[in-house]
Structure formats: C-alpha cells, structure tokens
Amino acid sequence: ETGVTQSPTHLIKTRGQQVTLRCSSQSGHNTVSWYQQALGQGPQFIFQYYREEENGRGNFPPRFSGLQFPNYSSELNVNALELDDSALYLCASSTGQGITGELFFGEGSRLTVL
Amino acid sequence: QQQVKQSPQSLIVQKGGISIINCAYENTAFDYFPWYQQFPGKGPALLIAIRPDVSEKKEGRFTISFNKSAKQFSLHIMDSQPGDSATYFCAASWGFNKFYFGSGTKLNVKP
Numbered sequence: 001e002t003g004v005t006q007s008p009t010h011l012i013k014t015r016g017q018q019v020t021l022r023c024s025s026q027s028g029h030n031t032v033s034w035y036q037q038a039l040g041q042g043p044q045f046i047f048q049y050y051r052e053e054e055n056g057r058g059n060f061p062p063r064f065s066g067l068q069f070p071n072y073s074s075e076l077n078v079n080a081l082e083l084d085d086s087a088l089y090l091c092a093s094s095t096g097q098g099i100t101g102e103l104f105f106g107e108g109s110r111l112t113v114l
Numbered sequence: 115q116q117q118v119k120q121s122p123q124s125l126i127v128q129k130g131g132i133s134i135i136n137c138a139y140e141n142t143a144f145d146y147f148p149w150y151q152q153f154p155g156k157g158p159a160l161l162i163a164i165r166p167d168v169s170e171k172k173e174g175r176f177t178i179s180f181n182k183s184a185k186q187f188s189l190h191i192m193d194s195q196p197g198d199s200a201t202y203f204c205a206a207s208w209g210f211n212k213f214y215f216g217s218g219t220k221l222n223v224k225p
Contacts, residue, residue, distance in 0.1 A: 004157070031211060042120075042203050042215030043158065056212050090157055094211050102148070103213060105157030 004106035006091050012112045013081050021076045021109045023091030030095060031055070032074040033103065034066060037088040049074055078111075086113045117141055118206050120216025127223050133191040135219045137204035140185065144206040147180065149189045150215075152201045161202070162189070194223045 005024045013019050025032050031050045035043035045058035049068035063079040072093070078085055088110050092103040120137045127133045139147075148163035164171045164178040164187065171178045177190040191198055204216040 033211065033213075035213075035215075040218070042118075042205075042217050043213075045212050045214070048212065058212070092157075101146070101211070102160050102163070103158075103211065105150075105159065107155070107157045 004091055004093050004104050006089075006106035006109050008109055009107070010110045010112075012114060014114050015081055015083060017081050017113075018077065018079045019081060019111060021078075021089050021091075021111075023074045023076070023093075023106060025072045025074065025091075025093035026104050028095065029093035029104070030072050031093060032068055032072065033092045033094070034074070034076045035090040035092065035105075036060075037090055037108070039087070043090055046076070081113045083113050086111060116217075117214035118204060118216045120204050120219060122219060123217070124220045125222070127194045127221065129194065129196060129223055129225050131194050131223075133189075133194045133198070133221055133223070135189045135202055135204070135221075136186065137188065137206075137216050138184075138186045139206045139214075141206070141208070141214075142185070143208045144214075146207045147178070147187050148205050148207075148213075149176075149178065150203045150205060152203065152218075158203060191221075194221075196223045196225050199223050 033048040034046040037043045047057040048055045052068045065077045068074045088108040090108045092105045149161045150158035151161045152158040175192045180187045205213045207213045
C-alpha cells in the first residue's frame with residue numbers, strides 16, 4: 001500500500017507567476033484535501049475534492065484552484081502568486097463522504113515566492 | 115475567527131516527565147478531535163483521536179482527555195522521550211472531513 005505522494009518537494013517562483021502542485025492519494029482513498037501551512041502555523045484548509053468534484057472550500061481566493069482525476073490524484077493550481085503564498089502545501093487523502101475520519105498527509109510541497 | 119485554540123506554543127519537558135498540551139474549540143458541531151504529530155520536513159501524522167461520546171482515550175503513553183461542557187480537550191504524553199520531540203497539532207472536524215487545526219505546540223524533551 002503506497003502512501004500519499006506529492007511533487008515537487010521544493011520549488012521557487014517569483015511574484016505573479018503560476019504554480020501547479022501534484023498529489024497521488026493513498027490507495028483506496030477517493031477524497032483529497034489540500035492544506036496550506038505557513039511557517040510556525042497549523043495547516044489551513046484550502047479545499048477538498050470527492051469523486052472529481054470540489055466538495056468544500058476554505059477562505060482562499062479563486063486564484064487557488066484544483067482538479068481531481070479519475071484515479072483520485074489531484075492538482076492544486078495557484079495563479080498570480082503573491083509573497084504570502086510562500087508556505088508548505090499539504091495534500092491529504094481520506095475515504096468516504098460525510099464521515100469524519102483520519103487524514104493521511106503527504107510530506108508536502110515547499111513553495112517559496114520571491 | 116480561530117476555531118481551535120492551542121496552548122502552549124512551546125514546551126520543554128525532561129525525559130520521563132509528563133507533557134500536557136491543551137486545546138479549546140467553539141463549534142459544538144465538531145464530532146472528531148484528533149491530535150497530529152509533525153516532525154521537521156514531514157507531513158502531520160495521526161497520533162490519537164477521540165469522539166465526543168467519551169471523556170478519555172488512551173493509546174500507549176498517549177491520552178486524550180475530553181471535556182464536552184467546557185469545549186476543551188488535551189493531550190497527555192506520559193514518560194516523555196526525546197523521540198517525542200516534535201510539533202503537535204490538535205484539530206477538530208465534522209461532516210465532510212474539513213479539519214480546523216490549532217497553531218501547534220513545539221515539544222522538546224530533554225535527555
């Protein structure tokens with residue numbers, strides 16, 4: 001059983017650019033959530049995808065968007081990067097909808113915006 | 115509005131001592147309260163979790179105490195070890211697995 005994998009692990013972008021982060025969910029999991037973790041802070045919910053549909057969104061602007069594919073892998077896209085977007089972006093997979101249970105996190109993608 | 119408040123921000127404990135981290139929440143709809151452990155360069159990993167129908171849950175050296183009326187819950191680490199040194203996050207969730215995390219407690223267990 002493979003865990004949650006994310007790519008790339010580190011990347012550096014400049015303000016105004018666009019970035020795409022990728023996530024492969026754990027085997028058997030159909031739900032993927034994305035979290036932003038600023039340095040020294042707890043993860044903040046960005047959005048969740050269930051069966052390729054967005055299923056909840058946190059307080060993030062529309063320039064944060066996502067996709068989920070038929071194999072349940074997912075992408076997080078951020079347009080018009082700002083300095084405050086510098087953070088660790090965590091992908092988490094889980095099973096079920098309407099059932100609160102364990103999130104399995106990947107190791108994250110560290111984004112630095114200069 | 116911070117849904118889950120965590121304290122202390124940092125904690126230093128001697129090896130063999132008890133580490134205690136506290137969290138408070140506002141939303142009474144929350145029905146799942148996990149604690150996550152995060153090592154540098156890694157994603158958070160579930161340590162232990164509780165649902166509001168019980169007041170305490172113990173797994174090995176880790177215990178969650180839950181006070182529904184006070185809307186508080188805490189993590190106790192007994193016989194703390196240097197390998198427990200990490201950042202701990204409390205969280206709360208309901209419904210569709212949207213989690214609200216606390217701001218984290220950096221635990222340092224001195225040998």
